[in-house]
Amino acid sequence: MERKEFFDWLSTYTDAEKCLECFDHQKDFFRVNTLKITKEHFLEISKLKCEQSPTYDLAFEQKEQTQIGKTWEYFLGYIYPQSLPSILVSTILDPKPGETVGDVAAAPGSKFSHLAALMNNTGILFGNDQKEKLSALYATINRMNVLNCIVMFGDAVKMKLPFEFDKLLVDAPCTALGSGPEAYTRWDVSHSQKISFLQEKMLIRAFDNLKQGGELVYSTCTYAKEENEEVVKKLLEARSDNARLADINVEFPHAKGLSDYGSEFAKTIRIYPQHLNSEGFFVAKIKKL
Amino acid sequence: MITMRKEQNFERFLANHFGIELPPDVAIFFDKGIRIGSKSLLKMKSIGVKGYAASDGGFNPTTAMIQNFGHLATKNVLKVDEETGKKFAEGKNLEIPIKGKAKFLIIKYGEHILGLGFSNGTHILNQTPDKRTRIIVNSI
Numbered sequence: 001m002e003r004k005e006f007f008d009w010l011s012t013y014t015d016a017e018k019c020l021e022c023f024d025h026q027k028d029f030f031r032v033n034t035l036k037i038t039k040e041h042f043l044e045i046s047k048l049k050c051e052q053s054p055t056y057d058l059a060f061e062q063k064e065q066t067q068i069g070k071t072w073e074y075f076l077g078y079i080y081p082q083s084l085p086s087i088l089v090s091t092i093l094d095p096k097p098g099e100t101v102g103d104v105a106a107a108p109g110s111k112f113s114h115l116a117a118l119m120n121n122t123g124i125l126f127g128n129d130q131k132e133k134l135s136a137l138y139a140t141i142n143r144m145n146v147l148n149c150i151v152m153f154g155d156a157v158k159m160k161l162p163f164e165f166d167k168l169l170v171d172a173p174c175t176a177l178g179s180g181p182e183a184y185t186r187w188d189v190s191h192s193q194k195i196s197f198l199q200e201k202m203l204i205r206a207f208d209n210l211k212q213g214g215e216l217v218y219s220t221c222t223y224a225k226e227e228n229e230e231v232v233k234k235l236l237e238a239r240s241d242n243a244r245l246a247d248i249n250v251e252f253p254h255a256k257g258l259s260d261y262g263s264e265f266a267k268t269i270r271i272y273p274q275h276l277n278s279e280g281f282f283v284a285k286i287k288k289l
Numbered sequence: 290m291i292t293m294r295k296e297q298n299f300e301r302f303l304a305n306h307f308g309i310e311l312p313p314d315v316a317i318f319f320d321k322g323i324r325i326g327s328k329s330l331l332k333m334k335s336i337g338v339k340g341y342a343a344s345d346g347g348f349n350p351t352t353a354m355i356q357n358f359g360h361l362a363t364k365n366v367l368k369v370d371e372e373t374g375k376k377f378a379e380g381k382n383l384e385i386p387i388k389g390k391a392k393f394l395i396i397k398y399g400e401h402i403l404g405l406g407f408s409n410g411t412h413i414l415n416q417t418p419d420k421r422t423r424i425i426v427n428s429i
């Protein structure tokens with residue numbers, strides 16, 4: 001798609017000018033890995049120029065241009081470079097120590113390793129992705145000291161598991177319009193329509209693996225409603241007896257999900273680049289009654 | 290039974306060679322090599338679920354395992370300065386002669402565990418997998 005066409009399309013969602021402007025000036029963040037070091041100790045020993053985010057205390061904005069992957073902090077597993085919205089997704093799922101938690105599309109493991117940290121390496125953290133992505137996931141597991149995990153590979157659409165989950169993350173494959181500056185050049189709405197079929201199947205399968213009372217977070221880093229509200233709507237229809245949108249209680253700036261799909265979609269959130277000077281994300285939380 | 294023996298042998302090796310007593314909330318698993326993971330995963334093992342991936346230990350201890358548990362070691366730890374530490378992080382062998390038998394050593398810079406080396410008497414052979422090595426551009 002041409003930039004002008006994309007601009008017009010994006011304007012139907014948000015202030016496209018602000019969105020693209022902020023997108024081009026994104027801030028770089030990393031997360032302190034509490035499985036290796038406490039935040040306090042990290043601040044004592046690290047000389048990286050950074051500032052703690054007011055949104056989340058383990059997220060730090062880089063204040064200098066550093067090749068973050070070539071720092072001691074990265075080598076030693078003390079940090080994970082990750083966009084702020086990506087960090088916040090795991091906090092919205094809010095796994096607790098001792099729970100059984102799953103991430104059905106986990107590679108390369110940015111949210112997965114954060115989930116392990118939130119669980120303090122207790123309980124069971126299940127991770128799945130496609131076989132060819134597993135080496136990246138293992139590298140993260142090893143570097144970040146994730147000890148409570150079980151990793152499998154397979155099609156999340158067909159995934160059948162011998163246990164049920166308290167919490168599940170479906171961080172779906174998507175057209176990534178919110179994360180890649182050039183993503184729109186390779187995109188048109190038909191791509192979103194095509195991938196939404198896979199997203200819907202993944203989401204429904206994941207929901208069926210939740211315990212009664214369990215919660216699921218569905219997230220993408222794209223703006224298209226076909227990959228976001230529409231996918232969630234299909235789950236709510238397919239499992240109308242026990243799937244309900246849950247509130248996402250966050251204080252950081254965001255927009256509500258699109259009400260075209262029903263007033264309950266005000267419970268879902270859209271994070272545009274102008275909100276956090278970072279990637280764009282869509283997040284929905286669904287409860288199994 | 291054989292599997293159990295491998296797990297016990299590995300635990301004994303960690304204790305005898307490095308003085309590492311693993312914390313009570315972790316266990317050793319055998320699944321295509323030795324792995325160390327949270328005890329909570331034993332529940333999965335008992336229902337036959339495989340794939341406990343946490344901290345791949347290999348049978349020789351690996352960088353991942355040592356980086357994560359090396360701080361518990363009381364012996365066979367080699368302290369290096371930052372410059373030497375950077376060489377090690379880059380994947381280079383270190384020209385440091387050590388008398389006695391060839392053996393594994395934990396390489397430490399300051400309070401930071403860098404990984405595992407193998408002393409052959411004249412050099413410390415770097416055991417860090419290529420994918421993990423990198424040029425370090427800052428100081429800590």
Ligand SMILES: C[S@@+](CC[C@H](N)C(=O)[O-])C[C@H]1O[C@@H](n2cnc3c(N)ncnc32)[C@H](O)[C@@H]1O
Nearest residue numbers: 105106107108109110111129155156171172173
């Ligand atoms: C947005 S990425 C996940 C990022 C990851 N959650 C993180 O935060 O590091 C989507 C992932 O879905 C995986 N994927 C795509 N199709 C899949 C399928 N049918 N089953 C399982 N995983 C799939 C991709 O390999 C990719 O790693």
